[in-house]
Amino acid sequence: MEILSEGIEWGTIFYSLAAFTVLMLIIGKFALKPLMGIMEKRQNQVNDDLDNAEKSRVEAEKYLEQQREELKAARVQAQETLEQASKMSEQQSRQVLEQAKQEAERIKEAAVQDIEREKEQALESVRNQVASLSVAIATKVIEKELDEKEQEKLIDSYLKEVEAK
Amino acid sequence: MSAQSIYWTPFELFGTPITFNVTTMITFTIAGLIVFLFTFLGARKMAMRPTGLQNFIEWVVDFCRGIIKANMDWKTGGRFIALAYTLLFVIFVSNMMGIPFEMATYETHSVIWKSPTSDPFLALTLAAFVVVLTHIYGIKLRGSKEYLMDYFRPKWFLFPFKIIEEFANTLTLGMRLFGNVFAKEVLMLLIVGLGASSLIWGGIMFAPTMVWQAFGIFIGSLQAYIFAMLAMVYMSHKVESH
Numbered sequence: 001m002e003i004l005s006e007g008i009e010w011g012t013i014f015y016s017l018a019a020f021t022v023l024m025l026i027i028g029k030f031a032l033k034p035l036m037g038i039m040e041k042r043q044n045q046v047n048d049d050l051d052n053a054e055k056s057r058v059e060a061e062k063y064l065e066q067q068r069e070e071l072k073a074a075r076v077q078a079q080e081t082l083e084q085a086s087k088m089s090e091q092q093s094r095q096v097l098e099q100a101k102q103e104a105e106r107i108k109e110a111a112v113q114d115i116e117r118e119k120e121q122a123l124e125s126v127r128n129q130v131a132s133l134s135v136a137i138a139t140k141v142i143e144k145e146l147d148e149k150e151q152e153k154l155i156d157s158y159l160k161e162v163e164a165k
Numbered sequence: 166m167s168a169q170s171i172y173w174t175p176f177e178l179f180g181t182p183i184t185f186n187v188t189t190m191i192t193f194t195i196a197g198l199i200v201f202l203f204t205f206l207g208a209r210k211m212a213m214r215p216t217g218l219q220n221f222i223e224w225v226v227d228f229c230r231g232i233i234k235a236n237m238d239w240k241t242g243g244r245f246i247a248l249a250y251t252l253l254f255v256i257f258v259s260n261m262m263g264i265p266f267e268m269a270t271y272e273t274h275s276v277i278w279k280s281p282t283s284d285p286f287l288a289l290t291l292a293a294f295v296v297v298l299t300h301i302y303g304i305k306l307r308g309s310k311e312y313l314m315d316y317f318r319p320k321w322f323l324f325p326f327k328i329i330e331e332f333a334n335t336l337t338l339g340m341r342l343f344g345n346v347f348a349k350e351v352l353m354l355l356i357v358g359l360g361a362s363s364l365i366w367g368g369i370m371f372a373p374t375m376v377w378q379a380f381g382i383f384i385g386s387l388q389a390y391i392f393a394m395l396a397m398v399y400m401s402h403k404v405e406s407h
Contacts, residue, residue, distance in 0.1 A: 028247025
């Protein structure tokens with residue numbers, strides 16, 4: 001192959017120059033320009049999406065932290081409520097016990113008083129009966145020997161004796 | 166088997182014959198059409214979610230963007246994306262064209278199918294085109310004063326070397342491409358010619374042909390990349406202040 005046999009091939013040079021230039025201009029104007037545009041658009045979109053994702057992530061983390069804190073607060077509150085309730089129930093039970101004790105005391109006292117009173121009444125009635133009975137006996141025994149005054153004195157002495165018992 | 170392109174000299178201009186290398190013209194046109202077709206089919210739909218060919222074209226564009234960004238600021242270099250893309254793609258397709266087969270006429274052994282980049286005029290034309298563009302954009306983007314001052318930097322006595330450099334750049338850029346592809350084609354012709362001489366040689370030369378084709382693909386891709394890369398390197402020397 002003789003490379004330079006015909007001298008400089010001006011025709012080839014001009015033709016390839018023209019062909020390349022035309023191809024470059026057409027491709028640049030009608031294919032690469034819009035293609036670069038869409039590539040840039042896509043890049044921007046991806047960037048935006050990434051930014052948004054980052055933002056959402058931060059927000060979600062914030063929410064999570066908030067929720068966690070709220071949960072902690074709720075737990076503390078629940079604990080407090082529980083403690084309060086147990087304290088209250090303890091107090092109540094103590095109160096009920098106290099009341100029951102007081103009630104029992106009261107009932108006992110009332111019963112004791114009742115007994116006292118009954119005893120008093122019984123004594124009274126016994127005393128009266130003894131008095132009348134002894135008067136009747138004495139009357140029967142010493143009807144004739146004693147006057148009114150002496151009789152009274154005798155009864156009193158008997159009564160004293162009974163009382164001493 | 167000597168190979169000779171088909172020449173056509175329709176007229177003379179100022180006493181100089183205007184010769185057309187028809188083989189180069191046809192093959193280069195076909196390379197251009199292939200690039201055009203791929204690019205347009207790939208860029209036709211413009212989907213936000215690219216599929217198939219658009220993916221490929223976008224990858225090539227991205228590759229070119231990488232080449233440009235390696236050399237200069239994208240704000241300055243963005244305008245050269247079409248140049249880098251077309252250079253890379255056309256030279257790659259041209260280099261690949263001669264690999265699967267070559268065609269020549271039976272009687273005169275006139276080649277009608279080959280890698281158009283194995284034509285020195287085409288390779289040097291592309292190189293000169295690139296270098297001229299670097300000068301044009303150097304003046305356009307930085308002003309003629311800055312452009313001229315660059316010939317005396319960093320020291321004034323470097324001026325003659327700077328001038329030589331411009332021609333050397335053009336020559337090496339074109340001759341590198343031409344030399345690689347031409348050598349690839351010559352050796353391919355020799356291997357295939359030997360293989361075609363007899364049945365036994367055909368069996369023996371089958372493997373070397375495959376190896377050389379694989380190497381040809383490697384060289385072709387590499388040279389296309391180097392050409393586009395160096396074009397952008399020269400461009401960055403002219404359009405960026407140092």
